[in-house]
Amino acid sequence: MPIAHGIAAGMGGIRTAGDLVMRMQLSRRMRLPEAKRYVAEKLKVSSLELSDEYVMRNVRAELGIGTVTSLVGGSNGMAAKCRIAELLGIEISSVNRFKEKAGLIGLNR
Amino acid sequence: MQLMSAKGMVIKMQKEIFTRMGDGQLIKMSSAQIKEDIASGTFDAADRGKIPELTSDDQEQLYEIIADENRVVSVRHGEEVVLTDDVSYIRLNQDEGASGGIGIPISPMLSMLVHERAFAQDSAVMGATGFTGKAEFNWKLQEIETTNLLLTVPMLYVSGPNLITFYKPEGRFDNPTDLLPQGKIKEARQVQEEAAEASIEDLVWLSRHLAEVGIDCLNLDTIAAHGDTDFFVALTAVQKLKKLVPEMAIEMGMASEFVMGMHGQITFNGKRLAGMYPHEQLKIAEEAGVDIFGPVINVNRSRSFPWNLSRVVTFIKYTSEVSNIPIHPNVGVAVCGVPMCSVPPIDCVSRVAKALAQIGKADGL
DSSP states (O other), rough: OOOHHHHHBBOOOGGTHHHHHHHHHHHOOOHHHHHHHHHHHTTSTTTTGGOOOOHHHHHHHHHOOSSSSTTTTTOOOHHHHHHHHHHHHHOOOHHHHHHHHHHHHTTTT | OOEOTTTTTOOOOEEEEEETTTTTTTEEEEHHHHHHHHHHHHHHHHHTTTOOOOOOHHHHHHHHHHHHSSOOOOOOOTTOOOOOOTTTTTTTTSSSSTSOOOOOOHHEEEEHHHHHHHHHOOOOEEEEETSSSSSGHHHHHHHHHHHHHHOOSOOOEEEOOGGGBBBBBTTTTTOOOHHHTTTTTHHHHHHHHHHHHHHHHHHHHHHHHHHHTTTTTTEEEEEETOOOOOOOHHHHHHHHHHHTTTSSSEEEESSSSSSOSSSSSSSEETOOOTTOHHHHHHHHHHTOEEEEOOEBBBBTTTTTTTHHHHHHHHHHHHHHTTTTBBBOOOOOOTBTTTTTSSSSSSSHHHHHHHHHHSSHHHHSS
């Protein structure tokens, strides 16, 4: 059923920019149109392109914010989230905890 | 082609459209029957919720979605929404009873990575499988930390008041459903208030630990399943958590469209909780500090899918109009128009998603 909802109306997670729009709803309570506008501006793409796999695959790879297909040496997981927090200008709790434990706090915050 | 009646009158052939009943059974309806059920469904929702009916344009758009000849339908480019859920950690490894689990022996962590990368979801959720008490919760916290190192999408954790487990025979409090039939109204209210205090304490304890390991969002799910006291527990816990751990977002998904009055008199911020419909539930959730609200509309198995979906869109459209926060209507089995059957037909699921995104103006599902 999640696949059916995703095909019918979903943004597509890390195939596109769904996770980034989701983060703006969680961190700033942004309604959908505002969240899309915010993320599009940060990524320097249009709101329409946020759900376009053709555009977003390359944008994500270039920015190091995680791609749905595995890339040797590419960023996913915590490495991608560190960049996402910086790119969107938001706090991500797991990123902050990771940086504290790794002694990186203050370098990129 | 024209058919003639016995009296020589022209009979217009009405196109028959595949649709379903609320229990998932495939049926055929004429376009007139579908339009009649859409009108009847929106009237029912408006009447119950004291909210506006769908406009004639909305009803026509909903008809076009339902009557589309394609089995699977979708939104137009740019209309996509984001998705949250409550079962990604058990969808693959558990059984049908656990929200449609498919029985593949795989860990919750791997299930969530599949959810992120193969199912292309916008978030993934962990939950309490294997956790039987506070003493063992360290194992779950370690699992969360490890999973969060690998996930890119936001990580949610699903929980809720689960008040029923506080009552006998499972819990330590007398069961109000035993007391109420005996006419012990005062005692039933008293015991619910005592159980509520214990449940709030547990939820706050759990959530503080979740915040310490960097969970992005607490997903309070199936709220008010045990009525107004259950709703009160969730609202009070949110209010406390927003002061204690403001960095953790909170999504609140409801259990049904109407808050049952198991207590009947319990209030939050001076407002009686029993009897609230989705747009009223939303406003009190906003006051408590909820970040994303998940309204639920019940499904009537004996009515058609068009009738059910019309009710759903009527409630959701109005809830979205009055909302200041994102809303993610719950679209699992037997809620918000998805038929009440073990394997929901994809034609209905896709129509629900499209209708809620386009007409309901949902921010997510």
